[in-house]
Amino acid sequence: MRNLNLNVDPFWRMSIGFDRLHELMDESLRSEPEEQYPPYNIVRTGEETYQISLALAGFKPDQITVTAQQGSLLIAGQSDEKQDNGQFLYRGIAGRSFQRRFNLAEYVEVTNASMEHGVLRIELERRVPEPMKPRKIEIKSAEGLTQGDKVRTIDQTKAA
Secondary structure: OOOOOOOOHHHHHHOOOOHHHHHHHHHHHHOOOOOOOOOEEEEEOOOOEEEEEEEOOOOOHHHEEEEEEOOEEEEEEOOOOOOOOOOOOOOOOOOOOEEEEEEOOOOEEEEEEEEEOOEEEEEEEEOOOHHHOOOOEEEOOOOOOOOOOOOEEEOOOOOO
16 A cells, blocks of 8 residues: 555645655655554644553563654663573564654654553643744724724634
């Protein structure tokens, strides 16, 4: 199903300021299918909050590193493959080292990371700076009106 021949050139010509989005699309269409280990979930927990959960059976918290840097989140696990617990007759629980990378949108920050019962949970929140949020701009008449007389307000928020 990766043999998708999608041309994103028209999007490049019709939009301004979406360079990062287009680069992500191009990269995802060109890249090889990535390994599915470790399995993970991404859940939207609120209007501006998210949670990533990774199943990391057999890993201890000190074997895992979580690094957030410049729009990406890197989770890496270093396994302790020298465990001498006997000879495996069947090994169904993967315990190999891994790296999993997530691209983060602007203003998305990692707020917490915790591990319990073999599941690593990473909390994320979109924190848009105040100057970037919509605000109302008051329009006053050029005539010498007193405060509150014939004042109109423009609302910059999205129409529902």
